[in-house]
Amino acid sequence: MSTVRETIENKDIGLIDILDVILDKGVAIKADLVISIAGVDLVYLDLRVLIASVESLVQAQQGNRTINSADFDQQREALTDATGQPNKWQD
Amino acid sequence: MGDLLYLYGLIPTKETTEQSFPSFKGFDNERELYPIPVGDTTAIVCNLDSGEYSEDSIKEKINNDMQWLQEKAFHHHETVLTLSKAFTVIPLKFCTLYKNKDSLTQTVQSNQAKMESTFELLEGNEEWNLKIYCDDKILKEQVSENNPAIEAKRIEINELPKGRQFFEKKKLDKLIESELEEEKNRVSEEIHFQLKEFVLQGNVKRNWSKDVTGKDENMTWNSVYLIPKSDVEPFLEKIQQYEKEMKEMGWQFAPSGPWPAYHFSSFS
Numbered sequence: 097m098s099t100v101r102e103t104i105e106n107k108d109i110g111l112i113d114i115l116d117v118i119l120d121k122g123v124a125i126k127a128d129l130v131i132s133i134a135g136v137d138l139v140y141l142d143l144r145v146l147i148a149s150v151e152s153l154v155q156a157q158q159g160n161r162t163i164n165s166a167d168f169d170q171q172r173e174a175l176t177d178a179t180g181q182p183n184k185w186q187d
Numbered sequence: 188m189g190d191l192l193y194l195y196g197l198i199p200t201k202e203t204t205e206q207s208f209p210s211f212k213g214f215d216n217e218r219e220l221y222p223i224p225v226g227d228t229t230a231i232v233c234n235l236d237s238g239e240y241s242e243d244s245i246k247e248k249i250n251n252d253m254q255w256l257q258e259k260a261f262h263h264h265e266t267v268l269t270l271s272k273a274f275t276v277i278p279l280k281f282c283t284l285y286k287n288k289d290s291l292t293q294t295v296q297s298n299q300a301k302m303e304s305t306f307e308l309l310e311g312n313e314e315w316n317l318k319i320y321c322d323d324k325i326l327k328e329q330v331s332e333n334n335p336a337i338e339a340k341r342i343e344i345n346e347l348p349k350g351r352q353f354f355e356k357k358k359l360d361k362l363i364e365s366e367l368e369e370e371k372n373r374v375s376e377e378i379h380f381q382l383k384e385f386v387l388q389g390n391v392k393r394n395w396s397k398d399v400t401g402k403d404e405n406m407t408w409n410s411v412y413l414i415p416k417s418d419v420e421p422f423l424e425k426i427q428q429y430e431k432e433m434k435e436m437g438w439q440f441a442p443s444g445p446w447p448a449y450h451f452s453s454f455s
Contacts, residue, residue, distance in 0.1 A: 100423040104442055111257055112399060113316070114264045117449040122280035126294050129191065129242045129284035 190234040192285040195220065196267050196447070197295065198274040199306045200229045209273065211266055214259065215239070220266065223288065225295040228302050231270060232291070235284070245282055264447075271447040275310045277302060278447035305452050312387060312413050314451060315444035317426065319375050319408035320400075322437030323367060329436065330367045337363060374438075375408035378429060385422040386412040390450055404439060411450040419445070 193214045203222055211220040213233025223230045248255045260281060267278045285291040295302075331337055340362065344355045383389050392409040400406055414422055423442060430440045 099420055100427055101420055104423060104444065107443065109264075109443060111260065112395075113443065114260050115256075117446065118260060118263055118267075118278075118281040121449040122278050122283075123197075123452045124280045125283070125298055127194070127283045128286040128290055129245075129282075 189237055189287065191237045191240055192223075192232045192288065192291050193235050194279050194283045194285065194291065195231045195233070195263065196270055196279050197277040197302055198222075198229050198231060198270065199310075200224050200227050202274045203229050206273065209269070211269070214262065216262075223291065225292050226299060228295055228299060228306075230291060230295055231276075232285075237286075240284075242284075249282075267447045271445070275306050276447055277305055277309070277452045278449050308387075308413075309448045309451065312415050312448070312451075313419055313445035314448045315412050315414055315419065315422070315442060316446060317382070317408070317410050317412070318395075318400075318406055318441040318443075319378065320402060320404035320439040320441065321371050321407045322404045322439075323371075325435075325437035326370065327363060327367050330370050331363050334363075334366055337366065371405075371407040379408065379410055382412065382422065382425060385418045385425065386414045388413040388451060404437070411446075413448065413451045 203224070208220075208222050211233075212218075213220050214235055215233075218234050220231055220233045223232055248259075263281050267276060270276050271278070285294070337359065340355075340359050344352055344359060347355060379389065379391065389410055389412045392411060394406040394409050397403070397405065412422070426440050426442050429438070
């Protein structure tokens with residue numbers, strides 16, 4: 097019998113969980129190159145993560161077929177709309 | 188051009204003498220990680236070609252190349268996570284870079300005292316995250332049926348003329364919504380309070396919207412805990428017990444960990 101810990105430890109962690117901590121919560125000490133992602137807004141970040149996940153979802157659903165860019169654009173617009181963020185993608 | 192140093196994390200030097208340093212591929216997926224001891228603290232770094240990885244080119248990638256960000260974020264996290272399984276680690280922010288060893292050494296030296304107290308806090312403890320979700324539908328019915336104020340209001344509305352009922356029902360819906368939010372908060376806070384029995388520290392984080400989580404259920408609680416290793420199993424068993432008891436009411440519990448101590452290594 098595995099412990100509760102072992103069961104949970106082996107679960108996959110989402111990208112968003114990782115970005116949330118390594119961009120926002122990792123220790124910030126004085127560095128020579130400051131790669132600060134200015135005012136990382138989780139919502140903005142999410143939009144990009146979502147788009148990436150929609151992209152892979154579309155790929156998975158369509159098997160080996162190429163992504164239909166019209167479908168993708170449509171989903172992307174819906175997501176942009178849903179999060180109320182300005183559209184950073186130029187058509 | 189010379190190399191940059193990518194700093195992943197800091198570990199107590201005394202722990203590095205007890206075991207050999209494992210082999211890891213670095214940020215460029217070619218060169219290996221290695222330790223740089225600076226007194227009582229050891230920095231874990233890898234070299235990066237400064238031509239390829241300039242400040243501008245990294246910013247450009249982060250902002251425009253989602254796949255790159257994803258790959259490197261996973262790399263950073265997995266490296267720090269593996270380190271944290273063998274050592275007490277202060278995890279650094281993604282893309283903390285130094286131009287040379289002297290500069291890194293100076294920074295580490297000037298933060299020595301803070302690092303020591305952080306190592307002391309972290310040693311033998313683990314960071315765990317708990318997200319609680321709730322299917323509002325089931326709980327809403329419960330709140331709607333079992334709340335005396337709501338029930339009284341409903342009876343009152345039924346006796347009103349049809350035209351007024353419409354607006355009063357709208358108001359009632361709002362009342363149910365706010366009672367529902369209060370109930371979710373109350374329950375989550377109570378759980379957080381009970382879990383504190385197992386933990387050294389607990390912080391409450393912001394809830395994520397459904398857009399972020401991609402789940403049908405709303406996130407009602409998001410918290411992180413620093414827990415002594417030996418108390419992790421009872422902590423998780425307690426969460427499992429909540430899950431069993433509350434599942435039918437639409438509650439879901441998603442613990443994750445152990446995480447490198449991202450939330451408990453703050454230097455401020």
